[in-house]
Amino acid sequence: MLLLAGTFVFQACDDEEETPEVKKVNLGAQGNTGIGGFYSVSENKVYTMDNAFNHQGAIDIFCFFEAKKAANNIAVASPGTGVDGIFTGSTAPENWTTQNTTFFCATTLTVAQFDALEETDQLIVSSFVEDNAYRKAKDLKVDDIYSFKTAAGTYGLFKVTAVVQGSTGSVTFEVKVKK
Numbered sequence: 809m810l811l812l813a814g815t816f817v818f819q820a821c822d823d824e825e826e827t828p829e830v831k832k833v834n835l836g837a838q839g840n841t842g843i844g845g846f847y848s849v850s851e852n853k854v855y856t857m858d859n860a861f862n863h864q865g866a867i868d869i870f871c872f873f874e875a876k877k878a879a880n881n882i883a884v885a886s887p888g889t890g891v892d893g894i895f896t897g898s899t900a901p902e903n904w905t906t907q908n909t910t911f912f913c914a915t916t917l918t919v920a921q922f923d924a925l926e927e928t929d930q931l932i933v934s935s936f937v938e939d940n941a942y943r944k945a946k947d948l949k950v951d952d953i954y955s956f957k958t959a960a961g962t963y964g965l966f967k968v969t970a971v972v973q974g975s976t977g978s979v980t981f982e983v984k985v986k987k
Contacts, residue, residue: 831983832969835871837882838895839975845871849910849958849985861899864906868958873975881947882971882979886910888959889943908959911941915965917953922967925984932986933963948979962986 831852836843838857846860847853847869860867869884872894885891888909892902901907915935925931935955945954952968963986970980 831985832980833966833983834970834978834980835869835884836978837871837873837975839873840978841976843978849962849964849983850960852983857895857897857901858899860901861904864904865908868908868910868960868962869956870901871979873973873977881973882977883944883946883948884912884979885944886959891944909943910956910958911936911938911943912945912954912956913937913940913942914945915953915955917965919951919953919967922953922965922982922984925965927984927987929986932965932984935965936963 833847833854834843835847835854836845838845844854844856846855846857846867848855848863848866849868851866855863855867864887867887869886871882871884872891873882874894875881886909887901887904887907895901913936917935936957948968948971950968950971953965955965957963964983966981966983968979968981972978
């Protein structure tokens with residue numbers, strides 16, 4: 809009986825020490841052939857453009873690079889943003905029949921505040937300010953923190969942890985989605 813009670817105490821302690829899973833996402837820009845560039849928030853899954861074409865309804869965010877327009881550089885948007893002429897081929901987002909739109913807004917959260925957030929925290933929702941929301945998050949830099957709302961109504965935050973500029977570049981970020 810004492811052995812059984814001890815097992816429950818150790819199990820309870822183990823559960824209390826667990827930290828929430830950190831979702832890390834790495835997205836490649838349109839010319840990056842080694843990293844998929846399309847992300848499904850609900851599935852927490854990255855797709856290549858060809859695979860994303862077959863899962864259009866699940867795609868919420870994609871990465872792209874656009875040097876010719878001021879301050880885009882490495883950016884994220886969604887299929888419903890109307891970004892065209894960036895991706896090529898028949899599976900390019902501009903050819904999709906389902907084009908979800910995700911909105912983004914910069915936050916004033918610090919890295920420490922983001923890191924301390926649990927996925928049940930209401931701040932994930934209240935950080936999204938509809939009046940300050942845009943269809944793109946442009947010129948991403950390390951430690952930028954954006955709030956987002958998907959077409960399905962899912963709220964989340966992401967913190968940029970790495971950026972490689974260029975059409976073969978990428979962006980890496982941590983995601984926290986409201987549960």
